[in-house]
Amino acid sequence: MTILPTLVKGMRDYSSLRVYRRNYILSTIQSLYALYGFEPLETPALENRTTLTGKYGEEGEQLIFNILKSGNFLEEIASEMRFENYKKIKPLISDKGLRYDLTVPLIRYISANHRQMLFPYRRYQMQPVWRADRPQRGRYREFLQCDADIIGSTSLCCEAEILKLIYEVLSALQIRNFCIKINHRGVLSAIADAEEQSEKEKIFCIIVDKLEKIGLEKVTAALQKEGFSERTIAFLSSFVNFKGDNGQLLAQMNAAIGHTDKGSKAIAELTQIMENAHCLGLPEAVCLVAPTLARGLAYYTGLVIEAAVAHTPIGSLGGGGRYDHLGDFFGTTGLFGVGFSFGIDRLYDIMEEQHLFGSVVNYTTEVLLANLEKKAEPQLLNILNQLRSNGFKTEIYPNPVKIHKQLSYANKKNIPFVIMIGQTERSTNSYALKAMQTGVQNSYSWPELCDVLSKALAVK
Amino acid sequence: MTILPTLVKGMRDYSSLRVYRRNYILSTIQSLYALYGFEPLETPALENRTTLTGKYGEEGEQLIFNILKSGNFLEEIASEMRFENYKKIKPLISDKGLRYDLTVPLIRYISANHRQMLFPYRRYQMQPVWRADRPQRGRYREFLQCDADIIGSTSLCCEAEILKLIYEVLSALQIRNFCIKINHRGVLSAIADAEEQSEKEKIFCIIVDKLEKIGLEKVTAALQKEGFSERTIAFLSSFVNFKGDNGQLLAQMNAAIGHTDKGSKAIAELTQIMENAHCLGLPEAVCLVAPTLARGLAYYTGLVIEAAVAHTPIGSLGGGGRYDHLGDFFGTTGLFGVGFSFGIDRLYDIMEEQHLFGSVVNYTTEVLLANLEKKAEPQLLNILNQLRSNGFKTEIYPNPVKIHKQLSYANKKNIPFVIMIGQTERSTNSYALKAMQTGVQNSYSWPELCDVLSKALAVK
Numbered sequence A, B: 001m002t003i004l005p006t007l008v009k010g011m012r013d014y015s016s017l018r019v020y021r022r023n024y025i026l027s028t029i030q031s032l033y034a035l036y037g038f039e040p041l042e043t044p045a046l047e048n049r050t051t052l053t054g055k056y057g058e059e060g061e062q063l064i065f066n067i068l069k070s071g072n073f074l075e076e077i078a079s080e081m082r083f084e085n086y087k088k089i090k091p092l093i094s095d096k097g098l099r100y101d102l103t104v105p106l107i108r109y110i111s112a113n114h115r116q117m118l119f120p121y122r123r124y125q126m127q128p129v130w131r132a133d134r135p136q137r138g139r140y141r142e143f144l145q146c147d148a149d150i151i152g153s154t155s156l157c158c159e160a161e162i163l164k165l166i167y168e169v170l171s172a173l174q175i176r177n178f179c180i181k182i183n184h185r186g187v188l189s190a191i192a193d194a195e196e197q198s199e200k201e202k203i204f205c206i207i208v209d210k211l212e213k214i215g216l217e218k219v220t221a222a223l224q225k226e227g228f229s230e231r232t233i234a235f236l237s238s239f240v241n242f243k244g245d246n247g248q249l250l251a252q253m254n255a256a257i258g259h260t261d262k263g264s265k266a267i268a269e270l271t272q273i274m275e276n277a278h279c280l281g282l283p284e285a286v287c288l289v290a291p292t293l294a295r296g297l298a299y300y301t302g303l304v305i306e307a308a309v310a311h312t313p314i315g316s317l318g319g320g321g322r323y324d325h326l327g328d329f330f331g332t333t334g335l336f337g338v339g340f341s342f343g344i345d346r347l348y349d350i351m352e353e354q355h356l357f358g359s360v361v362n363y364t365t366e367v368l369l370a371n372l373e374k375k376a377e378p379q380l381l382n383i384l385n386q387l388r389s390n391g392f393k394t395e396i397y398p399n400p401v402k403i404h405k406q407l408s409y410a411n412k413k414n415i416p417f418v419i420m421i422g423q424t425e426r427s428t429n430s431y432a433l434k435a436m437q438t439g440v441q442n443s444y445s446w447p448e449l450c451d452v453l454s455k456a457l458a459v460k
Helices: A016-035 A049-063 A075-080 A083-093 A103-113 A156-172 A185-191 A198-208 A211-225 A230-240 A246-257 A261-279 A326-330 A344-353 A374-389 A403-412 A423-428 A446-457 B016-035 B049-063 B075-080 B083-093 B103-113 B156-172 B185-191 B198-208 B211-225 B230-240 B246-257 B261-279 B326-330 B344-353 B374-389 B403-412 B423-428 B446-457
Strands: A046-048 A066-068 A094-098 A121-130 A142-151 A178-184 A287-289 A303-309 A318-323 A337-343 A367-369 A394-396 A417-420 A431-435 A441-444 B046-048 B066-068 B094-098 B121-130 B142-151 B178-184 B287-289 B300-309 B318-323 B337-343 B367-369 B394-396 B417-420 B431-435 B441-444
Touching: A016 A121, A016 A142, A016 A156, A016 A344, A046 A049, A046 A103, A049 A094, A049 A103, A083 A094, A103 A121, A103 A142, A103 A326, A142 A156, A142 A344, A156 A178, A156 A261, A156 A303, A156 A318, A156 A337, A156 B374, A178 A185, A178 A261, A185 A198, A185 A230, A185 A246, A185 A261, A198 A211, A211 A230, A230 A246, A246 A261, A246 A287, A261 A287, A261 A303, A261 B374, A303 A337, A337 A344, A367 A374, A367 A403, A374 A394, A374 B156, A374 B261, A403 A417, A417 A446, A431 A446, A441 A446, B016 B121, B016 B142, B016 B156, B016 B344, B046 B049, B046 B103, B049 B094, B049 B103, B083 B094, B103 B121, B103 B142, B103 B326, B142 B156, B142 B344, B156 B178, B156 B261, B156 B300, B156 B318, B156 B337, B178 B185, B178 B261, B185 B198, B185 B230, B185 B246, B185 B261, B185 B300, B198 B211, B211 B230, B230 B246, B246 B261, B246 B287, B261 B287, B261 B300, B300 B337, B337 B344, B367 B374, B367 B403, B374 B394, B403 B417, B417 B446, B431 B446, B441 B446
Parallel strands: A178 A287, A367 A394, A367 A417, B178 B287, B367 B394, B367 B417
Antiparallel strands: A046 A094, A066 A094, A066 B066, A121 A142, A142 A337, A178 A303, A303 A318, A318 A337, A417 A431, A431 A441, B046 B094, B066 B094, B121 B142, B142 B337, B178 B300, B300 B318, B318 B337, B417 B431, B431 B441
């Protein structure tokens, strides 16, 4: 039977060009994370299902790629064997899943190792995650995340460092029109304060998070449906209408909720964080106070961050904030931290849109050694070895096909130089070098050849 | 409910030290692969189950981590719903799986894209694979592979390049006592030739592959059980007893099977490959002809390669060879190639055993900026920013705790330098720099400080 060589839906291959470009993004981020003193952590793709479902509940459950148990996975499910309840059967036939973010593995790692660990712990992690979402344009089921978190300190210096780091990354990638929106979870708490219960506050944040996407009218309807009071809804609307620079926004917020404990604390912290970030060199204009920014995830407890690019359909480039209770479901109390996560595929798309990959090298091989006749191969292999010993990324065309075909191969692969050694070259002990970009061809002695290539390729 | 923060069995976290060391291996391999003109390819972790089971059949089936279908995965299985046949139910509730090698995704990729691709195609791929094996010491269920393959050429130059590349990688990593064993699948074919059927030849290779592990006696028993003739078994035993250097071994092989078509072709190719490798600079002593080397996988058709270290319980460091029919199950004929795969975790273990990680940098942060008093934080953040602008990997201790604790933190994290700015330093506009290795502490002006750090850290 012939099998169709199709990809799993929502997943992609990365050919060399995509890998070069993605590695450019990754190495830029990685070197900045390292400059900021973050150390690397990597965790396995698979986590126990209990770990994955523990924190995010039903919402997370839907995103998990579940792994079938090995062996007889039907053994334990006799009593559950009715067709209505496949959701109940799932944990009985599946005990692990693919991670769908890097935060749960981080917290699992810290909870398992915190006694031997050193705090404050600054870790970065650059690995793929998988989400069993419905695939659609720009939304993939496998994608790379780059997280940086500082765990174990309540100092507001940490928040400032994260903000500056985001700025440095987006600046280094030369992304235009980006901004970093910030808010404080306490602001939303203060707005919804009349509702009292913390469970309702979560729902409030999830609904408010949709403001930009669905507008105030639909958010209002959703809040009404959930039983939020007219007072809270009106209060929220007033926040949507706040205008001005950061100072003016903070003043308006202060007038509205500054008299409450939560409100005054949130505004004081936001102010302090921006002052710290300023000391760290963050330009004022980059950071925008967004009084209704929520970020759906329930776990933020302080600063909430979203990086975005104005005037583009591509959503946020990443998000983050402070969280103070993440370890609780592992029984690890006192695990507080602040962090941020870049979505690499979003960065990639925006960089493509803004034509920022121009200077990224889009080839591996620098020199193609043409193969003109079978019987010369021993000599060619010898030269090949010497070219590589000199640091030139070289390949040999493995068969003595027509030179036209070999040059066309070099051309399509963006190989900048081709070396040809024919009858004439052999008799004069010289090397014909063709520069593919210009088409210029010259003959050189071996030392001259190495010199020309070294200069052109800036071999280290 | 509290959840235990356990790892999935057979999987591991990689703390910073492991990541630094593994990245050292990966970047060494990557730069050599690039020097040899290979270009990168990355493929998704998940492949369709039909793709994964298509090539390797039952053997592969057992290694796959199956992903449960999303939604109601029980819907289609009413008629199969008996408990004896869970294997039949598997494809009905699971339609994708995690890749368990990088060869199947490569072949799937080429089969899907070969019309737009350029051949010969030299690709490398460094990504994790997953195997639902029983976990045991040294055998993990998630591990990294680094493959390099040349697809689309029958030239024996390719074989030589792969052999030299293996030599370069193991030499660059400074691994001692390694050797590259080679054989030709035609040698085994010639030994088993009396048995005729190609299906039996596969079984023959799988059994012979166990020679080193279980010995000739058990291999003989296994071959008898499968109905191989006494002639074939005796023939194999004579091959086990061949002794001498490569030339002597080839002569003995030639005497035994040189009169057969398969045998003479195999020996001629092996000889040619070694000559080519010699032209490429491969030292004679590194390559050992191993007349009974089989490598279990059925897909090799020519050269068979195994890299190993003598006198160690750690098995092979990787394997490879030439394969000429891999694309067949996708209906893509004429897909021939030669390649090799390094198992990074095996390399890691052997390097640990041989103490080869001594020179690998085992820290990120180069400078810790001590935090001595809360009110000085704005100034500290300013200095932090300037240190980073100068390229020093710097972190600030985020809270003004006792200096003893901060120095101990630097010590445990291998941070080489700590900068302290107290009352005295502020009044004299100077910076106290402590070198953690020596304990020596000196005061410097800002330009002096940058100069001292630049020299010590060799900032690029």
